[in-house]
Amino acid sequence: MVFVLHGNIESLYTRIVLVCAAEMGIMDTPAFEFRVVEWSQIFGSDESFDFDASPLKRVPWFEDTDNGIKLYESRSIAKYMAMKIRSPLIPDLSTPEAFALFDNACSIELGDFHQNCYPLCRHLFINPVFNNVPTDSHILSFFMTTFEKTLRQYERILSTQKFVAGDQLTIVDLFHVPFGYMAAQSGGNPTLAAGTEAFPNRLDDFVPIARPPTPSSSDVPHLPHVQRWWSTLTSLPSFKRINAEFEQSIVARLQKRK
Ligand SMILES: N[C@@H](CCC(=O)N[C@@H](CS)C(=O)NCC(=O)O)C(=O)O
Numbered sequence: 001m002v003f004v005l006h007g008n009i010e011s012l013y014t015r016i017v018l019v020c021a022a023e024m025g026i027m028d029t030p031a032f033e034f035r036v037v038e039w040s041q042i043f044g045s046d047e048s049f050d051f052d053a054s055p056l057k058r059v060p061w062f063e064d065t066d067n068g069i070k071l072y073e074s075r076s077i078a079k080y081m082a083m084k085i086r087s088p089l090i091p092d093l094s095t096p097e098a099f100a101l102f103d104n105a106c107s108i109e110l111g112d113f114h115q116n117c118y119p120l121c122r123h124l125f126i127n128p129v130f131n132n133v134p135t136d137s138h139i140l141s142f143f144m145t146t147f148e149k150t151l152r153q154y155e156r157i158l159s160t161q162k163f164v165a166g167d168q169l170t171i172v173d174l175f176h177v178p179f180g181y182m183a184a185q186s187g188g189n190p191t192l193a194a195g196t197e198a199f200p201n202r203l204d205d206f207v208p209i210a211r212p213p214t215p216s217s218s219d220v221p222h223l224p225h226v227q228r229w230w231s232t233l234t235s236l237p238s239f240k241r242i243n244a245e246f247e248q249s250i251v252a253r254l255q256k257r258k
Contacts, residue, residue: 003081004033006053007060008042009249012121013074014060015178015242020078020171022238024087031085075106078171089171105165105172113154116147117179120188129250144188151191151226158225169232177233181243190220195227196234 003026007014018027018034026032037059041049046057054061054072061072064084071077082090093099123140127133157164163173184192194217233239 001031001064001066001084002033003031003084004035004063004065005060005077006035006037006062008037008039009242009246010039010253011059012178012182013058015246016074016175017060017062017077017081018242019174019177019236019239020089021081022242023171023174023236024082024085024089026081026085027238075110075175078175082171087171089169089174091165091168091170102165102170102172105170106175108154108157109164109172109175112150113176114179116143116150117176117183117188119143120147120183120186121179124186124188125182129254140188147183147189148191148221151189151223152221154229155223155226158229163229173229173233174236174239177236177239178243180230181234181239187214190215191223191226192230194220195230 003021005014005017005021007017009015009018021027021032042057042059049057051057053063053070056072058072060074060077061070062077062080063070064080069080071080079090081087083093091098091102093102119139120143123135123143128135154164161167163169164176165172180189180192181196183189184196187193
């Protein structure tokens with residue numbers, strides 16, 4: 001069996017799968033292969049593109065050579081890999097209760113955290129860095145408020161359990177990290193920034209991000225359970241490794257642009 005992941009380290013969704021693969025311990029084994037998809041394939045002509053592999057023409061996409069199954073949604077790829085190798089990062093979902101508790105966590109990640117965090121990444125990082133589009137301060141301010149509200153809601157959940165699906169770390173916790181980290185690193189959320197371990201800051205030297213002003217520490221909402229959870233996630237060697245590869249790629253891209 002080989003899990004073949006096609007993607008680009010500069011893609012946040014690809015990094016969701018890579019962080020999960022690294023945390024599952026399959027990354028450097030013969031069971032996992034990463035094939036780089038250049039952006040020119042995604043944004044180039046449709047004629048040479050393999051729509052069977054990725055019907056939406058997006059990264060990442062995936063195949064399991066064991067049975068030929070093809071997937072093209074980051075979170076589904078991670079769930080499939082975890083179930084197939086019986087990773088402890090996914091609970092045993094054979095009872096309705098276990099399934100529902102895990103699915104509940106997946107829903108808030110996608111419907112609340114991601115929905116409010118993605119626009120911060122888009123307006124603080126993706127637009128200025130990839131598209132040369134300036135940050136829209138009205139949209140930014142709106143989503144900074146809604147994202148902070150989401151984290152206050154998370155504080156209630158994380159005050160009674162260690163992780164979003166219960167007391168064990170699962171892949172759904174990992175789904176939060178690439179986007180949350182980019183938002184925090186780009187100045188989009190002071191609570192996550194305050195809870196981030198070993199903030200590397202390397203990108204600050206290179207990336208022309210239009211940051212909101214740095215809040216003073218008294219303005220950072222007191223969300224200790226969110227910060228404890230976040231610091232656990234951002235300290236994981238799996239995340240640090242993948243994020244370091246991403247930063248190297250971005251720095252190389254921006255150095256070429258100069
Ligand atoms: N829901 C998808 C989103 C994937 C996605 O939007 N990928 C971006 C790169 S980060 C992409 O390929 N965009 C190209 C496009 O939308 O044209 C997932 O979770 O995998």
